[in-house]
Amino acid sequence: MVHKVNSGHPGGSLGCAEFFVSLYNEIMELKEGFDMDGINEDVFFLSNGHISPVFYSVLARRGYFPVEELNTFRLIDSRLQGHPTTHEGLPGIRIASGSLGQGLSVAIGAAQAKKLNKDSHMVYALMGDGELQEGQNWEAIMYAAAKKVDNLIATVDLNGKQIDGSTDKVLPMGSVEGKFKAFGWEVLTVEEGNDLTAIGNALREAKSMSGNGKPICILLKTEMGNGVDFMMHTHAWHGKAPNDEQLESALAQNPETLGDY
Amino acid sequence: MKEYINQGSQDTRSGFGAGLTELGRTNPNVVALCADLIGSLKMDQFIEENPDRFFQIGIAEANMMGIAAGLTIGGKIPFTGTFANFSTGRVYDQIRQSIAYSGKNVKICASHAGVTLGEDGATHQILEDIGLMKMLPGMVVINPCDFNQTKAATMAIADYDGPVYLRFGRPKVANFTPADQSFEIGKGLLLQEGSDVTIVATGHLVWEALEAAKTLNEKGISAEVINIHTIKPLDNDIILKSVAKTGAIVTAEEHNFLGGLGESVARVLAENTPTPQEFIATKDTFGESGTPAQLMDKYGLNAKAIVAASEKIIQRK
Numbered sequence: 001m002v003h004k005v006n007s008g009h010p011g012g013s014l015g016c017a018e019f020f021v022s023l024y025n026e027i028m029e030l031k032e033g034f035d036m037d038g039i040n041e042d043v044f045f046l047s048n049g050h051i052s053p054v055f056y057s058v059l060a061r062r063g064y065f066p067v068e069e070l071n072t073f074r075l076i077d078s079r080l081q082g083h084p085t086t087h088e089g090l091p092g093i094r095i096a097s098g099s100l101g102q103g104l105s106v107a108i109g110a111a112q113a114k115k116l117n118k119d120s121h122m123v124y125a126l127m128g129d130g131e132l133q134e135g136q137n138w139e140a141i142m143y144a145a146a147k148k149v150d151n152l153i154a155t156v157d158l159n160g161k162q163i164d165g166s167t168d169k170v171l172p173m174g175s176v177e178g179k180f181k182a183f184g185w186e187v188l189t190v191e192e193g194n195d196l197t198a199i200g201n202a203l204r205e206a207k208s209m210s211g212n213g214k215p216i217c218i219l220l221k222t223e224m225g226n227g228v229d230f231m232m233h234t235h236a237w238h239g240k241a242p243n244d245e246q247l248e249s250a251l252a253q254n255p256e257t258l259g260d261y
Numbered sequence: 262m263k264e265y266i267n268q269g270s271q272d273t274r275s276g277f278g279a280g281l282t283e284l285g286r287t288n289p290n291v292v293a294l295c296a297d298l299i300g301s302l303k304m305d306q307f308i309e310e311n312p313d314r315f316f317q318i319g320i321a322e323a324n325m326m327g328i329a330a331g332l333t334i335g336g337k338i339p340f341t342g343t344f345a346n347f348s349t350g351r352v353y354d355q356i357r358q359s360i361a362y363s364g365k366n367v368k369i370c371a372s373h374a375g376v377t378l379g380e381d382g383a384t385h386q387i388l389e390d391i392g393l394m395k396m397l398p399g400m401v402v403i404n405p406c407d408f409n410q411t412k413a414a415t416m417a418i419a420d421y422d423g424p425v426y427l428r429f430g431r432p433k434v435a436n437f438t439p440a441d442q443s444f445e446i447g448k449g450l451l452l453q454e455g456s457d458v459t460i461v462a463t464g465h466l467v468w469e470a471l472e473a474a475k476t477l478n479e480k481g482i483s484a485e486v487i488n489i490h491t492i493k494p495l496d497n498d499i500i501l502k503s504v505a506k507t508g509a510i511v512t513a514e515e516h517n518f519l520g521g522l523g524e525s526v527a528r529v530l531a532e533n534t535p536t537p538q539e540f541i542a543t544k545d546t547f548g549e550s551g552t553p554a555q556l557m558d559k560y561g562l563n564a565k566a567i568v569a570a571s572e573k574i575i576q577r578k
Binding site for chain 1: 292313314316318319321323324325326327328329330331332333334335336337339354355357358359362363364365
């Protein structure tokens with residue numbers, strides 16, 4: 001997808017592929033079809049919208065829209081905008097994201113709507129770690145604990161990288177775990193954040209902890225660009241497309257993929 | 262001339278509070294959010310009657326806008342309440358992405374708009390909010406004129422599916438529209454028929470426009486007065502129909518002349534029938550501390566200023 005239009009964000013997408021696969025295929029309870037209100041099903045919000053390639057890929061394979069439509073990513077007249085949006089009516093998307101730091105607040109609102117509706121299903125959210133530098137997150141983190149939003153599982157993609165370098169170099173955040181705990185959240189840390197089994201176990205454990213008066217955070221230690229050797233251990237592939245040669249190499253390293261989607 | 266009676270001055274924010282209370286009793290999907298300004302927004306009664314449908318967010322307006330967007334997912338109709346400044350400029354990107362672009366059914370209810378907030382001064386007196394909000398695709402922008410109309414507007418926007426910016430104010434002003442009025446979004450109201458000049462006003466300036474029309478009448482000038490409570494979508498027809506008769510127009514608003522009602526009207530006129538226009542508005546300036554009446558006078562936002570502008574514009578016909 002990213003190669004075809006020579007733009008997009010492959011690094012973070014690959015780093016979260018296993019998370020999305022686990023969440024949408026093993027964990028979330030989903031109804032057939034799509035409606036915006038998501039009543040009586042689990043709902044998910046992507047706050048770091050730039051990893052749209054992996055979000056779109058998993059939504060398509062989960063049946064929200066045809067897999068072939070992935071070919072239209074970032075092209076004119078497409079429902080698959082560079083960053084996810086409800087504006088073009090793409091099934092599976094409930095909020096626009098891209099401008100960082102807003103998704104957790106939205107997820108909290110949706111979680112509170114579920115409580116009002118006496119809907120016992122869960123709300124999931126994914127944020128980047130660099131994104132935690134946006135202040136709105138900390139308003140939301142404080143609020144969710146204070147108001148006991150305990151039907152919410154927020155995952156942080158802890159890959160330690162952002163556009164200008166490592167998060168430790170750009171703006172060291174100290175202990176993310178310590179901060180969430182100090183704000184009153186339950187925190188689970190997944191050391192193997194690209195391991196399907198470890199992710200599934202953490203999500204199931206998080207769900208078992210819900211309903212106890214505290215929001216739940218999963219710190220997912222991932223590898224940006226996971227599965228493609230030249231994209232790993234660097235922040236260089238945050239927002240850069242591979243060339244023909246690089247694409248061939250990347251696909252050769254991941255033979256189980258369905259080609260360049 | 263048609264006579265309008267002040268039934269007793271009240272603040273428009275209390276009209277909002279009364280409308281919200283009524284919605285609490287009639288529409289179970291309506292929920293309210295506030296960022297530490299319950300008393301100022303007159304939300305107490307709604308909260309007392311519907312504690313489960315109220316969300317105290319604390320001093321965190323960005324989070325409030327995001328939570329409001331999220332509450333719509335599940336069928337709620339969130340009404341956010343804080344000052345106009347903190348409802349718009351402070352949270353512009355949250356409104357833009359999570360509410361407007363996402364097409365969420367959030368009602369952004371903003372009190373203390375304009376200079377009539379008074380003594381707190383320019384940090385709190387936003388004069389740019391209409392412009393900020395009307396520029397967002399799909400956003401409806403409403404600025405009712407008195408207590409009764411604000412109450413009616415508050416109730417009407419719950420029945421409209423989409424994002425709305427509802428702007429009202431702090432001071433007690435004349436309450437002269439009918440208590441039992443229906444409110445139609447986007448439909449201007451012809452308050453006074455006239456033939457020499459059209460005065461198109463919004464918000465607190467509507468009463469001032471009616472007062473100005475009386476003075477103008479004494480001077481032998483027949484002024485038509487239109488209440489444009491909805492700045493977007495603008496009622497083009499009522500304005501075009503009026504200027505076809507009068508050939509001159511004065512727009513009046515408690516807002517900067519850049520980005521306000523006046524500019525919206527000017528665009529419609531330029532596209533259809535170019536017409537001489539005077540702008541009663543602040544002229545690219547911040548406000549300052551003072552009483553509402555002092556500020557309205559200093560910044561030329563009252564009946565006296567409308568009279569002078571009307572006399573001037575007639576000369577340009």
